[in-house]
Amino acid sequence: MTLITGASGGIGADLARVFAREGHDLALVARGADKLALLADEIEATGRRRPLLLPLDLTSPGSTGALAAGLGAANAVPDILVNNAGFGLIGDVAQLNPAEQLAIVDLNIRSLVEITLRFLPSIRAARGKILNVASIAAFFPGGPGMTVYYASKAFVLSYSLGLAQELRKDSVVVSALCPGATPSGFQERAGFGPEVMLDKLPMTSSMVVAQAGYRGLMAGKREIIPGAFNKIGSALLPFFPKSILLTLISRMQQKRL
Ligand SMILES: NC(=O)c1ccc[n+]([C@@H]2O[C@H](COP(=O)([O-])OP(=O)(O)OC[C@H]3O[C@@H](n4cnc5c(N)ncnc54)[C@H](OP(=O)(O)O)[C@@H]3O)[C@@H](O)[C@H]2O)c1
Known part of the structure; x- marks a missing residue:
């Protein structure tokens, strides 16, 4: 079965829809139990098996153990893992709340690594x-x-790139999905106001991102960049001096309070 974190909305919910449509049984994780239940209703209504729901805060210590226990109780063994849960905050390091900044590290890095390590044995066994x-x-x-x-x-x-190389010999595919600006709950949680220019960039829908992610994973791609604007933009980045890119990003993300 396929385990997807951050599936209560945005890119993760659309990844769940795409995986379900392609015939995968699902286990879905996020804090929002109600939103997960609505998505499970929607998937079940299409004739697919109802996803297993695991409402958890992945920044809480012990959440990976609780996740493994929930899967174990349902005899569910992940052979595909989608580490999607994540968030960001706009603002300078010196101004943002330290605990909230550490929560970004806890969710985007620590939990992702911990979940990967926990389920790597079953993923390797299943290739x-x-x-x-x-x-x-x-x-x-x-x-x-x-x-x-x-x-x-x-x-x-x-x-992801390091792991992909290490796991090649085990025939395990590891892909990094690298979306650009995508309308979702991300912008509100990050605290984007109307002055944040990142919002004005060409956007790719979360469904287009999810479909590209699924196709790229199944094709064994290591990096998946959805959307022509993002593909071309990321290919051009190495040609710009770092100082120019840092100034540009700083301007685009400036939040004038
Ligand atoms: N949107 C963009 O422009 C963009 C661009 C590039 C990359 N990404 C990445 O795409 C991924 C999905 O983001 P999104 O755009 O779909 O944003 P989103 O709509 O805010 O979705 C984030 C998901 O993560 C879950 N989540 C957040 N905190 C959590 C926690 N502590 N424990 C468990 N689950 C948690 C949220 O569910 P609950 O709130 O219910 O817990 C939600 O399901 C993130 O890794 C993000 O960094 C987004």
Whole structure:
């Protein structure tokens, strides 16, 4: 079965819809139990098996153990893992709440690694697959104005590429999905106001991102960049001096309070 984190909305919910449509049985994780239940109703109504729901806060210590216990109680063994749960915050490191910044590290990095390690044995045994949701942010030299978030996504991309190479001999596919700006709950949680120019970039819908993620994972791609604008943009980035990119990102993410 396929385990998807952060499935209560946005890209994760659309990944669940796509995996279900393609015939995968699902286990879905997020904090929002009500939203997970609505999505499970929707998937069940299409004739698919009702997903197993595991409402958990993945930043809580012990959440990976609770996740494993929930799966074990249902005799569910993941052979595909989609690490999608994540969030960012707009603002300078010196101004943002320290605990909230550490929660980004806990969710985007710590929980992703912990869940991967926990289920790696069953994924390797099944010659399964891992899809880690990074971001186009991972290709930038840094993300002033969202510094911790950009650094966390650089980690996710690096971790995924390293793991992909290590697990090649086990026939396990590891892909990093690197979306650009995608309308979802992300912008509100990050605290984007009307002045944040990142919102004005060409957007790719969460369904298009999810479909590209699914296709890329099944094709064994290591990096998946949905949308022509994002593909071309990320290919051009290495040609720009880092100082220019850092200034550009800083301007685009400036939140004038
Ligand atoms: N939207 C973009 O522009 C964009 C671009 C590049 C990459 N991404 C990445 O795409 C992934 C999905 O984000 P999204 O855009 O779909 O945003 P979203 O709509 O806010 O979805 C985030 C998901 O993560 C879950 N989540 C958040 N905190 C959690 C926690 N502590 N424990 C468990 N689950 C938690 C949320 O559910 P609950 O709130 O119910 O817990 C939700 O299901 C993230 O990794 C994000 O960094 C997004």
